[in-house]
Amino acid sequence: MTDAAPRPRRSVLYMPGANERALEKAKTLPVDGLILDLEDAVAPDAKADARKRVAAAAASGEYGHREVTIRVNGPGTAWHDDDLRAAAEAGPDAVVVPKVDSAATVVAVERALEAAGAPDRTAIWAMVETPRAMLDAREVAAASERLTVLVMGTNDLAKELHAEHVPGRAPLLTGLSLALLAARETGRAVLDGVYNDVKDIEGFEAECVQGRQFGFDGKTLIHPAQVEPCNRLFAPSPEQVERSRRIIEAFETATREGRGVVTVDGRMIENLHVDEARRVLALAAAVEGR
Numbered sequence: 001m002t003d004a005a006p007r008p009r010r011s012v013l014y015m016p017g018a019n020e021r022a023l024e025k026a027k028t029l030p031v032d033g034l035i036l037d038l039e040d041a042v043a044p045d046a047k048a049d050a051r052k053r054v055a056a057a058a059a060s061g062e063y064g065h066r067e068v069t070i071r072v073n074g075p076g077t078a079w080h081d082d083d084l085r086a087a088a089e090a091g092p093d094a095v096v097v098p099k100v101d102s103a104a105t106v107v108a109v110e111r112a113l114e115a116a117g118a119p120d121r122t123a124i125w126a127m128v129e130t131p132r133a134m135l136d137a138r139e140v141a142a143a144s145e146r147l148t149v150l151v152m153g154t155n156d157l158a159k160e161l162h163a164e165h166v167p168g169r170a171p172l173l174t175g176l177s178l179a180l181l182a183a184r185e186t187g188r189a190v191l192d193g194v195y196n197d198v199k200d201i202e203g204f205e206a207e208c209v210q211g212r213q214f215g216f217d218g219k220t221l222i223h224p225a226q227v228e229p230c231n232r233l234f235a236p237s238p239e240q241v242e243r244s245r246r247i248i249e250a251f252e253t254a255t256r257e258g259r260g261v262v263t264v265d266g267r268m269i270e271n272l273h274v275d276e277a278r279r280v281l282a283l284a285a286a287v288e289g290r
């Protein structure tokens with residue numbers, strides 16, 4: 001079940017599962033994915049009602065091209081098992097599991113989903129947001145073929161580390177890198193964490209650029225105002241697309257002439273740069289298809 005083709009996951013929006021208005025509004029937002037949340041955004045008294053709403057929304061088929069996922073409450077909580085059963089029945093694109101910190105947790109979730117009759121199409125997205133998850137990220141990512149995406153939980157990670165949220169995210173960079181290494185080594189996609197200040201679009205954009213430069217496939221979001229900048233900044237730019245085309249063309253010409261290396265704009269281009277240029281073009285085409 002590992003993703004092969006580049007599926008755009010530039011923008012993945014959380015919405016509180018108890019908020020009917022947000023669930024409705026999401027049908028009109030140009031996001032690549034949605035996380036219908038049963039965990040942090042839902043108060044204990046509202047959990048049962050939210051579970052019903054979210055399951056109905058996920059099963060409705062009304063979200064078009066958007067990937068629809070359900071975030072269940074974490075392993076060990078009073079709601080986890082019921083959430084998994086409801087999610088398995090609803091059959092979303094994925095079940096997002098928070099606070100996964102071992103391969104055993106992933107395997108337990110996989111077994112519970114299968115026992116509850118989850119369709120094969122329902123993947124597992126594992127949130128990595130604890131020190132243990134960071135240190136065992138590779139084992140978590142490789143624990144199941146159903147697991148297709150790692151999701152950073154930067155609020156929980158900062159809390160666990162006693163770290164401060166600062167511009168540039170220096171305290172979190174090791175964790176971000178460990179998740180990326182684990183995802184790329186195992187062929188999983190990987191999404192960056194959320195930006196809490198919904199009014200600060202400039203700061204949000206800076207964090208999108210940082211996430212993209214690191215190699216994240218996209219970012220998780222908490223407010224509709226974050227969607228457009230996120231889509232724009234995680235898609236290949238027109239300049240990148242144009243340069244990628246020139247790289248491929250120049251390399252193909254060089255190969256026909258018996259050369260294995262060439263320069264474009266004064267920079268050395270080898271096979272590996274051509275692979276990267278093809279990845280960029282494939283992603284740009286997939287984004288264009290949206």
Ligand SMILES: CC(C)(COP(=O)(O)OP(=O)(O)OC[C@H]1O[C@@H](n2cnc3c(N)ncnc32)[C@H](O)[C@@H]1OP(=O)(O)O)[C@@H](O)C(=O)NCCC(=O)NCCSC(=O)C[C@H](O)C(=O)O
Nearest residue numbers: 014015016021022025037040041153154155156222223224
């Ligand atoms: C952050 C918010 C509480 C802000 O809410 P509010 O002040 O009400 O926003 P606005 O008035 O600006 O809303 C304008 C309209 O947009 C809709 N809206 C707002 N947020 C969403 C959303 N997430 N999805 C869909 N629609 C949304 C409002 O309904 C308004 O619509 P309308 O009335 O028609 O104009 C709020 O944005 C919010 O609740 N966001 C999500 C919070 C959330 O899900 N948090 C949990 C996930 S993050 C997390 O857990 C991180 C991770 O685990 C970690 O550890 O890091």
Ligand SMILES: [Mg+2]
Nearest residue numbers: 129153155156
């Ligand atoms: Mg969290």
